[in-house]
Amino acid sequence: MKLPSAFGYVCPEPSGRTLYEELQQMSQSGLSLTAMFKVEDIRKDFPILSRKVNGKPLVYFDNAATSQTPKQVIDAMVDYYSNYNANIHRGVHTLSQEATDLYEQARYKIQNHFNAKFSHEIIFTSGTTHGINLIANGFSSLLKKGDEIIVSALEHHSNIVPWQMLCERTGAELKVIPMNQEGELVMAEFDNLLSENTKLVFVNHVSNALGTINPIEYIIEKAHQVGAAVLIDGAQSSPHIKPDVQKLDVDFYVVSAHKMCGPTGVGMLYGKEEWLKKLPPYQGGGEMIAEVTFEKTTYADLPHKFEAGTPNIAGGIVFGAALDYMNGIGFEAIAAYEHELLEYATEKLLQIDGLKIYGTSEQKTSVISFNLEGIHPYDVGTILDKLGIAVRTGHHCAQPIMDYYKIPGTVRASLAFYNTKAEIDALFEGVKKAKMMLS
Amino acid sequence: MFEDWEERYQYMIDLGKDLPLIDDQYKTDSNIIKGCQSKVWVHAEMEDGKLIFTADSDAIITKGIIAILVRSFSNQPPKDIIHAETDFIDQIGLKEHLSPTRANGLVSMVKQLKMYAVAYQTQMK
Numbered sequence: 001m002k003l004p005s006a007f008g009y010v011c012p013e014p015s016g017r018t019l020y021e022e023l024q025q026m027s028q029s030g031l032s033l034t035a036m037f038k039v040e041d042i043r044k045d046f047p048i049l050s051r052k053v054n055g056k057p058l059v060y061f062d063n064a065a066t067s068q069t070p071k072q073v074i075d076a077m078v079d080y081y082s083n084y085n086a087n088i089h090r091g092v093h094t095l096s097q098e099a100t101d102l103y104e105q106a107r108y109k110i111q112n113h114f115n116a117k118f119s120h121e122i123i124f125t126s127g128t129t130h131g132i133n134l135i136a137n138g139f140s141s142l143l144k145k146g147d148e149i150i151v152s153a154l155e156h157h158s159n160i161v162p163w164q165m166l167c168e169r170t171g172a173e174l175k176v177i178p179m180n181q182e183g184e185l186v187m188a189e190f191d192n193l194l195s196e197n198t199k200l201v202f203v204n205h206v207s208n209a210l211g212t213i214n215p216i217e218y219i220i221e222k223a224h225q226v227g228a229a230v231l232i233d234g235a236q237s238s239p240h241i242k243p244d245v246q247k248l249d250v251d252f253y254v255v256s257a258h259k260m261c262g263p264t265g266v267g268m269l270y271g272k273e274e275w276l277k278k279l280p281p282y283q284g285g286g287e288m289i290a291e292v293t294f295e296k297t298t299y300a301d302l303p304h305k306f307e308a309g310t311p312n313i314a315g316g317i318v319f320g321a322a323l324d325y326m327n328g329i330g331f332e333a334i335a336a337y338e339h340e341l342l343e344y345a346t347e348k349l350l351q352i353d354g355l356k357i358y359g360t361s362e363q364k365t366s367v368i369s370f371n372l373e374g375i376h377p378y379d380v381g382t383i384l385d386k387l388g389i390a391v392r393t394g395h396h397c398a399q400p401i402m403d404y405y406k407i408p409g410t411v412r413a414s415l416a417f418y419n420t421k422a423e424i425d426a427l428f429e430g431v432k433k434a435k436m437m438l439s
Numbered sequence: 440m441f442e443d444w445e446e447r448y449q450y451m452i453d454l455g456k457d458l459p460l461i462d463d464q465y466k467t468d469s470n471i472i473k474g475c476q477s478k479v480w481v482h483a484e485m486e487d488g489k490l491i492f493t494a495d496s497d498a499i500i501t502k503g504i505i506a507i508l509v510r511s512f513s514n515q516p517p518k519d520i521i522h523a524e525t526d527f528i529d530q531i532g533l534k535e536h537l538s539p540t541r542a543n544g545l546v547s548m549v550k551q552l553k554m555y556a557v558a559y560q561t562q563m564k
């Protein structure tokens with residue numbers, strides 16, 4: 001079948017490097033990479049970046065909540081609904097077969113991107129939250145009283161609540177890796193928490209509230225030494241870093257497409273084959289069965305066992321187009337440019353008296369969480385919005401972090417590869433104005 | 440009334456600074472209005488058949504918004520508060536805050552003030 005250009009399959013080889021190697025490489029080759037990076041051309045791919053908000057040019061700094069969508073991805077969505085829309089996996093007619101091919105091809109793209117060993121280790125989900133719940137539910141039958149599971153102090157509520165529910169169902173106990181003032185996890189405490197009772201460890205690769213990059217290689221290695229499985233929440237890392245799940249030797253890795261230039265309502269769960277075979281299905285329905293009688297139903301093989309019902313077909317296909325787009329630019333170039341933006345913004349914002357940044361780890365993605373002394377983050381966000389600058393304010397679904405710092409929340413500017421230094425200058429002026437008006 | 444957003448917001452911020460503050464003993468969790476990103480506390484007391492509101496917030500713009508509401512609703516019999524129109528919010532250019540999906544919770548605040556009025560009204564009967 002001839003595929004439209006929007007679905008051109010251009011997936012570069014996985015780099016096979018760990019995050020730290022990536023970062024090292026980044027600092028070594030940073031200059032040459034960013035010199036090649038033409039942000040003004042990239043911005044032309046994003047129609048929304050030319051709109052106005054409150055009469056001002058939009059400055060979009062809420063990328064950690066949802067990234068913007070390039071026209072290549074929008075086109076892929078239009079193309080799917082214009083030319084291929086059909087239900088998949090069970091049609092003999094041509095449209096259904098073409099749609100099925102596109103959907104399964106997207107699965108290959110995702111496999112390739114994350115370097116999974118098998119394509120059936122890639123489960124389409126509705127997003128990170130769905131992926132976590134699927135695993136938490138699967139472990140219900142594997143955990144018992146006396147078992148322990150470990151979370152970190154830096155998690156999004158999505159990576160806390162499903163596990164608390166799991167503890168309620170099974171009697172297992174939840175332990176927490178503490179954080180320090182810099183917004184880093186205290187690894188010595190993690191070592192102390194591990195024991196032969198530990199069954200599962202779940203940590204985010206990058207903290208959404210602070211941007212800290214967590215030492216997941218270490219966490220995975222240590223957890224495996226006591227026989228515990230590890231789930232990594234990659235919602236915030238995947239827009240900046242290309243993880244290699246085989247090299248990481250991670251058991252589960254979950255992401256959301258809408259943070260990676262893709263559409264909302266779709267994501268992926270990577271799970272090692274042996275684990276996915278062991279875990280029971282999450283939801284029952286069509287697609288996930290082999291045979292159904294009223295006496296007994298047998299389940300379909302992977303990946304379909306975990307994909308009950310008609311999936312988000314367009315979303316899955318377009319997720320593949322989003323990966324093509326980001327890989328076309330290149331994750332090394334993205335990381336290098338974003339690092340440059342982060343350093344510029346950090347230095348600039350710190351010039352403002354009374355501005356405090358939360359999350360000061362050396363290992364950070366392009367997120368700046370801050371407060372102005374004596375001023376509520378909501379007020380700052382409201383004034384910035386009037387200036388056309390979109391930031392997030394509040395606890396960022398990570399209340400334990402805010403409790404640690406004893407603050408109601410922060411203003412969070414999260415930068416993406418299509419942002420510019422000129423936009424950071426606008427933020428700088430905006431924060432100064434907010435400070436003047438609100439003091 | 441206020442064309443320029445800066446003037447409008449400065450006005451709200453100034454109102455917030457002048458808001459008759461709630462007595463600390465009423466700044467309890469049960470007096471917090473839900474649905475706001477910042478904390479808003481409201482207390483109501485009856486004086487000579489009229490309701491007097493006091494309030495506070497940890498965010499100054501929110502405080503300005505609640506100040507406007509307290510100004511318009513305070514010192515009236517509960518019955519009038521229950522039936523009070525909220526057009527004035529449009530007139531002073533705060534319409535954008537009226538949408539129930541806004542994080543500032545203006546709608547929740549109006550509802551809460553009216554709830555107080557309903558509660559006192561029932562007591563009076």
Ligand SMILES: Cc1ncc(COP(=O)(O)O)c(C=O)c1O
Binds near residue numbers: 156
């Ligand atoms: C670290 C982290 N985990 C999980 C989620 C939840 O993602 P979703 O709402 O797409 O399921 C987010 C989203 O903000 C996140 O930042």
